[in-house]
Amino acid sequence: MLKIAIDAMGGDFGPEPIIEGLVAALKKNNNFSAIAVGKKDELLPLIPQIFLSRIEILDTNDVISMSDSATDALKRKESTIYKAIELVREGNADAVVSAGHSGASMSLATLRIGRIKGVNRPAIATLMPTSENQNTLVLDVGANVDSDAKNLFEFAVMGQVYAQYVLRLDEPIVGLLSNGEEDSKGNEVTKEAYKLLAKIPNFAGNVEGSDIFKGTVDVVVCDGFVGNILLKTAEGVADTIGKIIKKNLKRSLISIAGAVLMRKVFKNLKVRVDYAEYGGAPLLGVKAPVIIAHGKSNPKAIQNAIFQAINAASSNLDTIIEQRLAKYSNNQEIN
Amino acid sequence: MLKIAIDAMGGDFGPEPIIEGLVAALKKNNNFSAIAVGKKDELLPLIPQIFLSRIEILDTNDVISMSDSATDALKRKESTIYKAIELVREGNADAVVSAGHSGASMSLATLRIGRIKGVNRPAIATLMPTSENQNTLVLDVGANVDSDAKNLFEFAVMGQVYAQYVLRLDEPIVGLLSNGEEDSKGNEVTKEAYKLLAKIPNFAGNVEGSDIFKGTVDVVVCDGFVGNILLKTAEGVADTIGKIIKKNLKRSLISIAGAVLMRKVFKNLKVRVDYAEYGGAPLLGVKAPVIIAHGKSNPKAIQNAIFQAINAASSNLDTIIEQRLAKYSNNQEIN
Numbered sequence: 001m002l003k004i005a006i007d008a009m010g011g012d013f014g015p016e017p018i019i020e021g022l023v024a025a026l027k028k029n030n031n032f033s034a035i036a037v038g039k040k041d042e043l044l045p046l047i048p049q050i051f052l053s054r055i056e057i058l059d060t061n062d063v064i065s066m067s068d069s070a071t072d073a074l075k076r077k078e079s080t081i082y083k084a085i086e087l088v089r090e091g092n093a094d095a096v097v098s099a100g101h102s103g104a105s106m107s108l109a110t111l112r113i114g115r116i117k118g119v120n121r122p123a124i125a126t127l128m129p130t131s132e133n134q135n136t137l138v139l140d141v142g143a144n145v146d147s148d149a150k151n152l153f154e155f156a157v158m159g160q161v162y163a164q165y166v167l168r169l170d171e172p173i174v175g176l177l178s179n180g181e182e183d184s185k186g187n188e189v190t191k192e193a194y195k196l197l198a199k200i201p202n203f204a205g206n207v208e209g210s211d212i213f214k215g216t217v218d219v220v221v222c223d224g225f226v227g228n229i230l231l232k233t234a235e236g237v238a239d240t241i242g243k244i245i246k247k248n249l250k251r252s253l254i255s256i257a258g259a260v261l262m263r264k265v266f267k268n269l270k271v272r273v274d275y276a277e278y279g280g281a282p283l284l285g286v287k288a289p290v291i292i293a294h295g296k297s298n299p300k301a302i303q304n305a306i307f308q309a310i311n312a313a314s315s316n317l318d319t320i321i322e323q324r325l326a327k328y329s330n331n332q333e334i335n
Numbered sequence: 336m337l338k339i340a341i342d343a344m345g346g347d348f349g350p351e352p353i354i355e356g357l358v359a360a361l362k363k364n365n366n367f368s369a370i371a372v373g374k375k376d377e378l379l380p381l382i383p384q385i386f387l388s389r390i391e392i393l394d395t396n397d398v399i400s401m402s403d404s405a406t407d408a409l410k411r412k413e414s415t416i417y418k419a420i421e422l423v424r425e426g427n428a429d430a431v432v433s434a435g436h437s438g439a440s441m442s443l444a445t446l447r448i449g450r451i452k453g454v455n456r457p458a459i460a461t462l463m464p465t466s467e468n469q470n471t472l473v474l475d476v477g478a479n480v481d482s483d484a485k486n487l488f489e490f491a492v493m494g495q496v497y498a499q500y501v502l503r504l505d506e507p508i509v510g511l512l513s514n515g516e517e518d519s520k521g522n523e524v525t526k527e528a529y530k531l532l533a534k535i536p537n538f539a540g541n542v543e544g545s546d547i548f549k550g551t552v553d554v555v556v557c558d559g560f561v562g563n564i565l566l567k568t569a570e571g572v573a574d575t576i577g578k579i580i581k582k583n584l585k586r587s588l589i590s591i592a593g594a595v596l597m598r599k600v601f602k603n604l605k606v607r608v609d610y611a612e613y614g615g616a617p618l619l620g621v622k623a624p625v626i627i628a629h630g631k632s633n634p635k636a637i638q639n640a641i642f643q644a645i646n647a648a649s650s651n652l653d654t655i656i657e658q659r660l661a662k663y664s665n666n667q668e669i670n
Contacts, residue, residue: 129575130575131574131575131578131579131582142514145514145521145522145523146522146523177564178560178564179477179480179559179560179563179564180563186480186560187480187481187558187560188480188481190560208563208564208567209563209564209565209566209567209568209569209570209571210567210568210570210571210574211571212568212571213568213571213572213574213575214571214575222564223522224514225513225514225521225522225525225561226560226561226564228514228515228543228544229512229513229514229543229544229557229561229564229565230544230564230565230568231544232543232544232545232546233544233545233547233548233565233568233569233572234544234568234569234571234572235544235545236544236545236546236547236548236549236569237548237568237569237572237573237576238572238576239466239545239548240464240465240466240548240549241572241573241576243466244466247466
């Protein structure tokens with residue numbers, strides 16, 4: 001039975017939404033148990049009696065807050081996130097979910113759990129919605145700035161493996177994010193990366209920002225600086241459109257009547273553009289599954305993050321990534 | 336009286352929408368005349384008799400198409416865009432509007448009209464909508480990839496001058512696009528640029544992708560590779576949300592009733608997210624105003640692009656940009 005470690009205190013809203021999400025996940029899926037890392041007195045009252053047999057509590061008091069520096073994380077050995085990651089490192093848990101300080105989670109995961117052989121830099125991947133009832137996996141969305149061509153190549157391989165084994169897509173297609181579709185487009189780094197990615201099966205070449213939401217490809221690869229900006233831009237546009245709709249609604253009674261009738265449409269729309277729906281973003285390239293959830297995660301987001309962790313832990317991602325990187329790198333040396 | 340040169344043939348839909356937009360602009364503004372560059376036989380029948388006195392036709396047959404390479408533009412001396420730009424270079428027109436091949440328009444403007452003293456790379460600026468009834472000027476959105484810190488500094492100065500003198504904002508605030516607000520965030524180039532931009536009055540520091548649509552600052556500066564991706568991402572999200580709304584509408588009759596009542600709201604929304612509303616994107620850093628309109632511009636977009644050209648030509652942008660660049664560069668040497 002899989003065991004998922006969870007930082008129960010690190011989120012912006014304290015332990016309540018996290019335990020609530022964990023309990024919801026346990027209700028839906030009987031095939032895993034959890035270790036909740038946090039203050040025992042605070043966590044215990046939140047857990048319904050019947051789930052106590054499936055939630056172990058690892059008692060610790062220190063919580064790294066959002067305003068703390070990620071560089072201090074290594075020294076804070078009693079912190080919830082440090083201890084949750086140690087559980088995985090020591091083989092006492094199969095995967096970890098954290099809604100805490102994302103920089104600290106990433107550093108600790110990379111340094112304590114360690115990188116997969118052949119991976120120079122782990123990357124954060126996230127799912128973006130499309131209009132076609134499917135999603136696009138985008139990476140890196142923030143773990144690394146100043147990625148080089150080799151890093152982008154690794155991101156492509158890791159993203160393709162994740163899409164195939166966790167998202168269960170058949171032969172996922174990878175695109176390289178650029179400023180135009182033509183082969184000649186790109187900056188120095190992406191032009192160099194293009195040549196490396198050309199060795200990967202199902203590489204579709206350059207794609208543009210709009211292709212992410214069209215679902216042109218399954219996996220989009222970019223530098224973490226660019227990925228962060230595109231993620232925030234997408235959120236900003238969705239948010240602004242929502243605000244404009246609301247503002248205009250207030251102006252007219254007839255519109256209010258219309259809005260009531262359209263409530264279902266808006267609800268559906270929210271589900272599709274609400275990134276919390278996907279639960280969390282996997283950190284790809286470390287030896288065990290690490291899911292970084294948003295600090296503001298609600299119970300549903302935590303539940304989905306746990307399901308992601310379970311899916312990832314059920315596949316041998318680390319072995320497959322290592323083998324593929326080795327295979328493609330050998331191909332490159334031959335060519 | 337100002338004279339605006341316009342490539343009357345370069346757009347994706349031929350001369351009709353361009354002449355229609357030009358005529359609409361002439362109707363609304365009595366203080367300018369135009370030189371339309373294109374095939375005389377095709378243009379003449381499109382112009383109403385009473386506007387013939389304010390539209391001069393410069394007859395030429397060659398049109399650079401979207402599939403042509405920008406590098407050939409310099410050799411195509413009989414092309415509509417080449418001739419339109421020559422009119423400005425020779426002082427026979429005050430500004431140029433082109434809905435044709437944007438790469439060709441940029442190269443020709445840069446090489447034939449020339450760069451403002453102190454500007455190493457001209458940049459394309461565009462207006463993005465916010466929920467607060469204002470817009471954010473973003474540059475560069477595609478003229479340059481691999482911009483260095485000095486380029487970004489120039490973009491900041493040019494954007495601020497444009498916002499102040501053409502958009503008529505009082506003391507426009509400039510932000511540097513980065514992967515977080517903190518001073519420590521950024522990639523190598525933006526961290527270097529941060530130090531240079533710190534010398535500019537009203538520099539707000541780093542801003543994120545979402546800030547563009549919140550209207551946190553008036554001008555956002557970024558590399559052209561990043562700018563292109565954020566522009567396409569924004570368009571992609573807006574487009575996807577529109578499609579999701581439409582798809583859901585079709586599913587239910589009640590929603591259709593709601594949609595009819597909300598028609599006005601959607602119309603308003605469209606105006607705010609429709610980038611064509613702004614007419615075109617100015618190429619900043621060349622000695623005369625050059626407005627790059629979208630290839631798919633409708634008459635309204637062309638009309639607005641012409642008004643932008645008029646506003647830009649009414650200010651001494653080139654002199655002000657040159658003076659500011661000199662002033663800040665001197666400050667930097669002193670400090």
